[in-house]
Amino acid sequence: MRCFGSIYRFLLLTVIFGSFASCGPSPQAGGGIGGTGSVATVSTGPVTGFGSVFVSGNEFATNGTSFTVDGIQNASERQLKKGMIILVNGTISEDYKTNQIVQRTARTILYEDTIEGPVQFMAQDGLSLIVLGQTVLINQSTIIDPSVPAISSLKQNDLVEVSGFVSGPGRVVATLIDRKNSGEATNYQVKGFISQHDDSRQSFTIGSLEVNYAGADIGQMRSPSGNAWTGLLVDVHGAQGLSGAPGQYGIRMSATNVKPETLRAENSESTEIEGFVSQVGTPGHFYLGNVPVQTSAGTTFEGGTINDILVGTHLEVYGSLAGGIVNATKVEFEGETELQANVAVINATDSTLTLTGLSALAIQFDSQTALQGQGNPHSLTDLQAGDHLKIHGQLRGGNTILATEVERSAPASTVQIKGSVMSAADPFLVLFGSSIDTSSIPENRFLGRYGVIGRSGFFAGLSSGEKIVLRGTYQANTVTWSSASRGD
Numbered sequence: 001m002r003c004f005g006s007i008y009r010f011l012l013l014t015v016i017f018g019s020f021a022s023c024g025p026s027p028q029a030g031g032g033i034g035g036t037g038s039v040a041t042v043s044t045g046p047v048t049g050f051g052s053v054f055v056s057g058n059e060f061a062t063n064g065t066s067f068t069v070d071g072i073q074n075a076s077e078r079q080l081k082k083g084m085i086i087l088v089n090g091t092i093s094e095d096y097k098t099n100q101i102v103q104r105t106a107r108t109i110l111y112e113d114t115i116e117g118p119v120q121f122m123a124q125d126g127l128s129l130i131v132l133g134q135t136v137l138i139n140q141s142t143i144i145d146p147s148v149p150a151i152s153s154l155k156q157n158d159l160v161e162v163s164g165f166v167s168g169p170g171r172v173v174a175t176l177i178d179r180k181n182s183g184e185a186t187n188y189q190v191k192g193f194i195s196q197h198d199d200s201r202q203s204f205t206i207g208s209l210e211v212n213y214a215g216a217d218i219g220q221m222r223s224p225s226g227n228a229w230t231g232l233l234v235d236v237h238g239a240q241g242l243s244g245a246p247g248q249y250g251i252r253m254s255a256t257n258v259k260p261e262t263l264r265a266e267n268s269e270s271t272e273i274e275g276f277v278s279q280v281g282t283p284g285h286f287y288l289g290n291v292p293v294q295t296s297a298g299t300t301f302e303g304g305t306i307n308d309i310l311v312g313t314h315l316e317v318y319g320s321l322a323g324g325i326v327n328a329t330k331v332e333f334e335g336e337t338e339l340q341a342n343v344a345v346i347n348a349t350d351s352t353l354t355l356t357g358l359s360a361l362a363i364q365f366d367s368q369t370a371l372q373g374q375g376n377p378h379s380l381t382d383l384q385a386g387d388h389l390k391i392h393g394q395l396r397g398g399n400t401i402l403a404t405e406v407e408r409s410a411p412a413s414t415v416q417i418k419g420s421v422m423s424a425a426d427p428f429l430v431l432f433g434s435s436i437d438t439s440s441i442p443e444n445r446f447l448g449r450y451g452v453i454g455r456s457g458f459f460a461g462l463s464s465g466e467k468i469v470l471r472g473t474y475q476a477n478t479v480t481w482s483s484a485s486r487g488d
Contacts, residue, residue: 038091039268040267041088041272042268043087043271044272044274045272045273046084053088053109054461056274063105067111070113082176084176085111085175089106114164114172116189119157120132132207133206133245134170134192141175142177148177148179159181162174165276166192166276173276190236194234208247210246232290266323267323273291275315276289276313277309286309293331295328298329299329302330306331313333316331337393338390338419339363342386343383343384362400363393364401366402369404371407372405388410389408390407392404413474415479418467420467424462425459436481441455471483
């Protein structure tokens with residue numbers, strides 16, 4: 001998983017040097033710093049709310065916005081759905097006195113499916129399916145459209161649309177799963193990393209999908225000579241798939257169009273992109289898909305460190321775009337969870353424990369979990385009920401966290417949770433399968449990125465997948481929550 005092959009590494013290093021050489025002004029960037037207090041911005045991520053359009057929790061005004069949805073130009077905002085991964089090109093207005101963002105405005109919004117095609121397999125646990133040779137992973141943030149009554153209701157050959165992040169070769173982490181009616185026109189589509197590119201046969205594979213691109217429009221691609229496409233993240237449209245390709249879920253498709261997946265901009269003063277690391281190069285340099293990212297001594301990290309950036313890591317990156325390279329000012333680790341609470345119950349049989357205030361959440365320990373702190377604990381058996389723990393981990397399913405680092409500290413009544421909302425309806429929040437009542441939180445302790453936003457501001461537009469931080473204290477077997485923060 002940590003490497004797509006030596007050819008891919010060589011290709012990406014070539015792109016790095018080519019990108020640096022091409023730095024300079026680009027008309028694609030749009031806007032710029034001037035007397036208006038606005039800068040150009042490029043943003044990618046899932047739609048998390050409406051009333052304007054929220055992208056990864058950030059609101060964009062849409063007055064005068066041009067929408068393109070599934071190739072249809074002059075579309076409308078009504079055609080977007082929560083969970084769709086979109087690309088926004090627009091402006092950010094800033095108050096230079098306070099350095100606070102006053103408004104984000106979208107000039108263009110583009111949406112394209114990640115996968116569109118027939119279901120080949122549905123896992124019994126409901127956590128994955130295979131569509132057009134791609135493994136689609138489902139987690140607690142995946143939105144299942146009402147057109148799919150239940151994920152378990154999907155059957156072989158049902159036509160679906162998937163929006164999500166390409167997390168590796170043949171893998172997509174779904175943010176939205178939608179169903180197409182059998183009578184609808186279907187233009188099969190797949191986004192993924194190319195492997196086994198054979199220029200002589202005009203073919204390549206993506207996961208278990210074999211693509212023939214003879215006769216396809218490849219005008220946006222670099223020259224295919226020398227199998228130069230291997231490792232690229234591409235968007236492929238094509239005719240109906242046929243079985244018979246190698247592998248258990250092998251399938252073939254004749255492409256009508258092949259194009260690279262890009263930000264469609266070379267320069268932008270503000271850039272906010274979300275995705276999975278596809279390649280790690282020199283220290284501080286990595287790729288999200290095809291997009292190179294460069295960190296520096298001034299880059300801040302949330303939820304991890306520069307050493308935690310590995311192939312397959314889910315990140316949100318903030319910075320500026322110059323010559324096609326994102327110069328990161330902040331890197332956030334998505335899916336990384338931080339907890340601080342007391343141990344409620346330890347279950348040594350399955351190597352889990354639960355925490356006060358989050359009875360539905362299981363903290364899973366394995367051989368890689370690092371323990372440290374007071375008393376020098378080495379394993380789960382060294383812990384006991386009432387211990388105060390600081391936990392870093394990765395969410396596995398809706399209500400299990402695989403602990404990566406655990407620190408035992410002096411006894412304390414502090415409780416702190418950083419994680420993704422599963423659902424919200426004032427005054428209740430559901431995180432990790434536990435319903436949390438926020439009634440005890442005072443009005444002035446509901447916080448946004450720049451200060452107090454109040455209860456109504458906190459819950460407005462709050463939707464599945466957004467990250468929040470809750471703080472409280474534990475007394476007499478009860479957690480009293482004292483503050484709630486969201487990252488708008």
